[in-house]
Amino acid sequence: PRVAVVVVAAGSGTRLGAELPKAFVRLDGPTLLERSLYAVRGMRHAADAVLVVPAGRVEEASAIAVAVFGRPVSVVPGGATRQQSVAAGLAALADDVEVVLVHDAARALTPSRLFDAVVAAVAETGHGVIPGLPVSDTIKRVAADGTVHETVDRSALAAVQTPQGFPRDQLLAAYAAATTDETDDAGLIAAAGFAVTVVPGEALAFKITTPHDLQRAHDLIAPPSQ
Ligand code: C5P
Numbered sequence: 001p002r003v004a005v006v007v008v009a010a011g012s013g014t015r016l017g018a019e020l021p022k023a024f025v026r027l028d029g030p031t032l033l034e035r036s037l038y039a040v041r042g043m044r045h046a047a048d049a050v051l052v053v054p055a056g057r058v059e060e061a062s063a064i065a066v067a068v069f070g071r072p073v074s075v076v077p078g079g080a081t082r083q084q085s086v087a088a089g090l091a092a093l094a095d096d097v098e099v100v101l102v103h104d105a106a107r108a109l110t111p112s113r114l115f116d117a118v119v120a121a122v123a124e125t126g127h128g129v130i131p132g133l134p135v136s137d138t139i140k141r142v143a144a145d146g147t148v149h150e151t152v153d154r155s156a157l158a159a160v161q162t163p164q165g166f167p168r169d170q171l172l173a174a175y176a177a178a179t180t181d182e183t184d185d186a187g188l189i190a191a192a193g194f195a196v197t198v199v200p201g202e203a204l205a206f207k208i209t210t211p212h213d214l215q216r217a218h219d220l221i222a223p224p225s226q
Helices: 032-041 055-069 082-090 112-125 168-176 185-191 211-221
Strands: 003-008 047-053 074-077 099-104 128-134 139-142 148-152 158-160 164-167 196-200
Touching: 003 032, 003 082, 032 047, 032 055, 032 099, 032 112, 047 055, 047 082, 055 074, 074 082, 082 099, 082 168, 099 112, 099 168, 112 128, 112 164, 112 196, 128 185, 164 168, 164 185, 168 185, 185 196
Parallel strands: 003 047, 003 099, 047 074, 128 196
Antiparallel strands: 099 164, 128 158, 128 164, 139 148
């Protein structure tokens, strides 16, 4: 199938404490956005890229994309929420794209093989596919005042990641029907009544949100020498 990856990079990065929008923060050289684009470029299944960036950074991101892919790609300004940013990216898809992956630029160390695994699973199942990892910590339900209520059965939980992949028609229908603001695309797909299944995620696909996450990413790239 013809595949497009919508890379959402329009978040402010407030929790990272940086002056720059998060995707434009450097991690040992390249920015988080560049590292995410390298992963798209490295896919075995060639894919279009659509970039969603802060309104003032469309030109800068276009130049970055040309440098990575060697050709121009669609770059559009994002919205106030992640969901609005994804919607902006979907509006820029080429007509004959059949499978759409949505990826957080903040998951900058996600290996190309995870993108390929999601594409393969969408092609095989004909429905939405999201990467997820088992939850290893004990999870408690906690009240606003800190009172601990109970342990949640973690065998029924998955910590989900991106890229999340969907048949284009299902994803567009889910966005057209959206009445809530969800934190991921599979949430909208489920709200629209479409099936979603989990495939094994990757530890490297963790989201860089806090300064600690950036440090962890740095440590993974550059392990201390002996
Ligand atoms: O804020 P958070 O880290 O959960 O955002 C996940 C991804 O969504 C990031 O890559 C961020 O750049 C993107 N995003 C966006 N537009 C927003 C908010 C977040 O593209 N308004």
